[in-house]
Structure formats: structure tokens, C-alpha cells
Amino acid sequence: MKVLIVEDDADMRRLLKIVMAGLDVETEEAPDGESAIHSIETSEEPDLILLDLHLPHISGEEVFEAIRKHSKSAIVIVTADILAAPEFVSKADGVFTKPFKTNELIVKLTSLLSTHRNEAKEE
Amino acid sequence: MKKIRSLKIPNTFDSDDLRMRKILNIILLSLAVISFVALASAFMYGDPVLEVLSDKDAQPIIGGSIVMLVVCGVLIGLNRFTRIQKGVVGWILVIVMTTVVTFSDHPSELADGRSLIFWFLPILLSVVVLPPASVFIVDIIVFAIIAAFSESSKQVNIFAMFVIAGASLLAWLGMSIANRALRDARNEAEKNRAILNGVTDGVVVLNANDQVVLANPAALNMLGSAIARFASTADDDRKEVGGRVLSFSWSDVKGVGNVAIVRDISRQVEVERAKDAILGVVSHEMRTPLAVILMFSEFLTRTSSSTEAERIHANAQRMITLVDDLLDHAQIQAGTLKMSKAKFSPSSLADTVRDLLSTRADEKNISFNVTVSDVLPQNLIGDSDRLQQILVNLIGNAIKFTDQGGLVDVLLSSNGGDASTWKMVVSDTGIGIPPERLPDIFEPFRRASDYATRTHQGAGLGLSIAKKIARLMGGDIQVTSTVGQGSVFTVTLPLEIAE
Numbered sequence: 243m244k245v246l247i248v249e250d251d252a253d254m255r256r257l258l259k260i261v262m263a264g265l266d267v268e269t270e271e272a273p274d275g276e277s278a279i280h281s282i283e284t285s286e287e288p289d290l291i292l293l294d295l296h297l298p299h300i301s302g303e304e305v306f307e308a309i310r311k312h313s314k315s316a317i318v319i320v321t322a323d324i325l326a327a328p329e330f331v332s333k334a335d336g337v338f339t340k341p342f343k344t345n346e347l348i349v350k351l352t353s354l355l356s357t358h359r360n361e362a363k364e365e
Numbered sequence: 366m367k368k369i370r371s372l373k374i375p376n377t378f379d380s381d382d383l384r385m386r387k388i389l390n391i392i393l394l395s396l397a398v399i400s401f402v403a404l405a406s407a408f409m410y411g412d413p414v415l416e417v418l419s420d421k422d423a424q425p426i427i428g429g430s431i432v433m434l435v436v437c438g439v440l441i442g443l444n445r446f447t448r449i450q451k452g453v454v455g456w457i458l459v460i461v462m463t464t465v466v467t468f469s470d471h472p473s474e475l476a477d478g479r480s481l482i483f484w485f486l487p488i489l490l491s492v493v494v495l496p497p498a499s500v501f502i503v504d505i506i507v508f509a510i511i512a513a514f515s516e517s518s519k520q521v522n523i524f525a526m527f528v529i530a531g532a533s534l535l536a537w538l539g540m541s542i543a544n545r546a547l548r549d550a551r552n553e554a555e556k557n558r559a560i561l562n563g564v565t566d567g568v569v570v571l572n573a574n575d576q577v578v579l580a581n582p583a584a585l586n587m588l589g590s591a592i593a594r595f596a597s598t599a600d601d602d603r604k605e606v607g608g609r610v611l612s613f614s615w616s617d618v619k620g621v622g623n624v625a626i627v628r629d630i631s632r633q634v635e636v637e638r639a640k641d642a643i644l645g646v647v648s649h650e651m652r653t654p655l656a657v658i659l660m661f662s663e664f665l666t667r668t669s670s671s672t673e674a675e676r677i678h679a680n681a682q683r684m685i686t687l688v689d690d691l692l693d694h695a696q697i698q699a700g701t702l703k704m705s706k707a708k709f710s711p712s713s714l715a716d717t718v719r720d721l722l723s724t725r726a727d728e729k730n731i732s733f734n735v736t737v738s739d740v741l742p743q744n745l746i747g748d749s750d751r752l753q754q755i756l757v758n759l760i761g762n763a764i765k766f767t768d769q770g771g772l773v774d775v776l777l778s779s780n781g782g783d784a785s786t787w788k789m790v791v792s793d794t795g796i797g798i799p800p801e802r803l804p805d806i807f808e809p810f811r812r813a814s815d816y817a818t819r820t821h822q823g824a825g826l827g828l829s830i831a832k833k834i835a836r837l838m839g840g841d842i843q844v845t846s847t848v849g850q851g852s853v854f855t856v857t858l859p860l861e862i863a864e
Contacts, residue, residue, distance in 0.1 A: 251653055251657070253654075253657040253661075254653065254656070254657055257657060257660050257661060257664075260664065296649075296653075322649055322652035322653040322656060323649050324649075324652070324689070324692065325649075325692075325696070325701075328703075328705070340652060340653060340656030340660075341652075341655065341656035341659040341660050341681075341685060342656075342660075344660060344663065344664075
């Protein structure tokens, strides 16, 4: 299983990586929207994407739309923008506002990854 | 009056002159009408025109009337020219009247005073159409005429002269007082107008039919052409007109009408908006690093259980609560805070609140109970996150202001006889709120405790946010308090039962 972390803040990336360490997944990082899209297009499609909304150059909203068009990956929004977060509740597979409870994120990711795994098996 | 206005007296900007010209116009018109009637009456009996013209008795009437008509016509014309010095037309009329009186009767009757009454004509006329003091000049002329027609100096009727002089004095006195009163009233009105024109606030007066009867330059400048569509809408206190935000305060002034004070608050509104925008950005930019601190310290407390890491975590948590409060406040101010609606259970809301705050209550050895009444339906519709926020703010406050060993009770229940609402009651045995502070405890950045001592932490936003959220939900928060005994906060909310 592969998780792509799209986050411009290096500390937050590190933190998310620590959280991911508790799960049996391979992680990849992207500090901005371009590299995230580039990563999805060039390498193996991730099973899950952790996406920040405030990103340099291409905003998280645009990255979200771009990923949704080309990829079946689950997308979990992780943002500090509590004003923008509500509109993604219905669109994304999960929305977490920073600071989030790490165990809550772990629970959510585990369940998303297992459904994804099952779907992959059925196919 | 309309007729007189249609004669178009030029505006000379000298109100005294204007008034006299108007009076002259009225008198000249009246004289012209009288002369015309006299002229017409000579021909009224149906006698042949030539016969009337040759009648010796009729000739002076016809001739006099024609002369008067011509004189009145000329004077009415002259009265309209501003180039003619003020008073000139008046003097001409007075002299004409004097001449008419002089030649209308037998000279000896004038001299011995039998025709005394006729002299009052030019005298009263002069008082009205000329400056009051000119009556004395007319007196001198009249005296001269009387003297001239007296056969000898002994025959001069001193008594008649005294009556004329006395009447003149009285007329002069009366007119002077009236003029003074007029001038004072005019000065007062001008002063008021100057003030009205000078103030930077707009002043608009509407009559009972919502027609603008007065607007000062500031109001015209602010409202522009919109003043035509101006109407008294007493409840509308803010309006955007031509890109400017105007505030209106209305008052019903007896005898004047609906008076609106209009103020341009664009700048103020702009500052408010900028402030809210800054607050939003700052809050967001602060949340990201704070989240990192909070979550790393959370890791540390779990892996190394150090007291230092715990303190970092607790303080970061406090900071984030503050930032969230500021953000909520900014959203409330900007009117962008939205309430969601979803099914929730009051008892799980109570459980969450109990979990969140029992540690804080335990630290102060406060007995903390959250009870859900049986009468409340199992599931309701509402924004449970925001309801939780209201409760956390109220209970947090209650714990903050209650001393060691005190009591904080929370009850979620139906609202007595009112089936359309339900309530959440937070009561404590805290320090209470002095009655004079009660009105503003829901104002942002204010608290009933003393600022100077800073014995209690917080920005003072909790109650303000709680009240605003309750209002956005269509409910409200009431408070009763006794100093030294405690406070009771009652949140009433519209009841929506989930099916």
C-alpha cells in the first residue's frame, strides 16, 4: 500500500510520516501541487492521498480536482483552514483539521486502506 | 398669493427690500383694481359712451382712474427692476398719494382739519412701504401742504398737526418693533441654517407623506440622486448608496416630521472588514505551527511522559482554543459563520462534554454533573459541534469562576410549557456577576472579573461567541446571577425532533 503526503510544511510532513509509521504503508512526499500531480502521473498510483489545501502555486482545491479526474485514490484532506474544510466533507473521503487527534486519523486511514485493499482484490 | 408670485419679484438677496417690494406689489395691485372698478362703474349705467365722456361730473373720475391705472402699471413695472434703488418706487407712490389727497378736497378743508382722516393714507403707506422713520419726512411734507393752504398763520390747525404727528409716532413705533422681531427671527433662522449647512452629518426631514422637505448639503452630497427615492424606513439603519455605506438614525420630531441623521460610515466598515480579514488570515497562519507544536508534544508525552512536554501540550492547546475563538469571532462579525443541521443525540452530546471538562473540574475539586432529562427526545436536529462549543464555553467559564469544592450542574431538558424549544442550563456556585456588569458580559473581550488583577485567563470571547451561536440557531442565552452565590446560564433553542 502506498500513501502520498501532499503538504508544504516540512514539520507537518514529518509528523504525518510519524503517524504513517504506525501503519504498514509505504509513504511518498510532495511539498506542492505540481510535484503531487507529477508523482501521481509518473510513478505507481497511491492508494491514499493526504492533501493539504493551502499549497504554493497550485492550490489544494485544484490539486483535488485534478487527482479526482485521473485517479481512484482515496483522498483525505488535512488542513488548518477550518473555513474551507466544511465544503470538502461531502467531496473527500475524510477531512481532518489541524490539530487533529492522531489516533482518530490512524483509525480513519486504516479503514480507508482496508476497503481500498478489498476493492483492489475484487477487481 | 399665486398671482403675486407670478409677477416675479426679482430675488435681490436683501430680505428687507424683497419684503417691501412684495408689499408694494400688493398695494399697487389693489389700487389698480380700485381704479379699474371706478372707471368701469362710470360706464356701468348703460349711458352712451360719448355722453358719459362729456359729463362734467364723470370727467374727474374717468381722468383720475386712468391716471391711477397708468401710475400703478408703471410702478408695478419699476418695482420689478433691481437696478431701481430700493425705496424709490415707495417714495413715488407716497408722493402720488399725497398729491391725490391734496387735490381731492377743497384746500381750506385740508387746512382746518376737516379732512384730517385723508392724511392718514400717505402716512400709513409710508410706514409700510418705506423704512418706518420716513413717516416723519412725510409728516413734514403734509405739514408744509397744510401750512401752504392755510390763509394765514393763525388759521393753521395745530390740533390736526398734533393728531397726525401722534399717529405717525405710534405707526413708527409699531413698525419698528415688528421689523426688529422679523430681523431677529430671520437671524435665528439663518444661524440655524448655517449650523445645518456646516455639520458633516446629513440631515433629512420628511413630512407625513414621506416627501423630503429639507436636506442639508451633507445629505445631498451623500445621497445624491437617491434622495428622491428616500423614504422613512425606521428599522433600516444601514444602506449602501453609490458605493458608500451610510448609517441612518431616525427620530420623529413633533411639528417637523421624520428627521434622519445620515452618516457616512464607509471608512469604518472598511476598517472592520479589513480587521476581520486579518483576523482570519492570522488565525489560519497560527493554527498550522500550533498544530505542529501540539501534536509533537502529544507524541512526546506519550513516548517519554515528561512533565515539560505535558506543559507544552497544555499551553499549545490553550493557544489553539484562543485562535479558534478569534476565528469564530471574526466569522460572526463578518456574518460568515454557518450552522449545519444534522441528527444528534443529546445524551451523547452530554457524554462528550462530560469527557472534555471533567478533568478540569476534578483539578479544582469541583463537583461536576451533566444530566439529560427523560422528557427530551432521544434524537434532535441541530449543529451538535456548535452546541458542544456553547456548552464547553459556558461550563469552562463556570469552572473558571467557581472556587475549590464548588458545584457545576448542567441540565439538558425540555423548556417547561413551551413545546417549540428545549434548553440547556449551566448553573454554578461561583463568585457570581455584579448586576451592573450583567448587561455587557456577552460583549466580546469583556468579563465580569477585574481585568487589572488578571486572576482568570482567557480573551473574554467565550460568552460572546456562545450567545452569537445560540442566536444564529434561532435561540438565545439568558443569565441570572447573585454575587457570592453563583450564576445560572440558560440556553433556549428551537426544538427539532429527528424522526
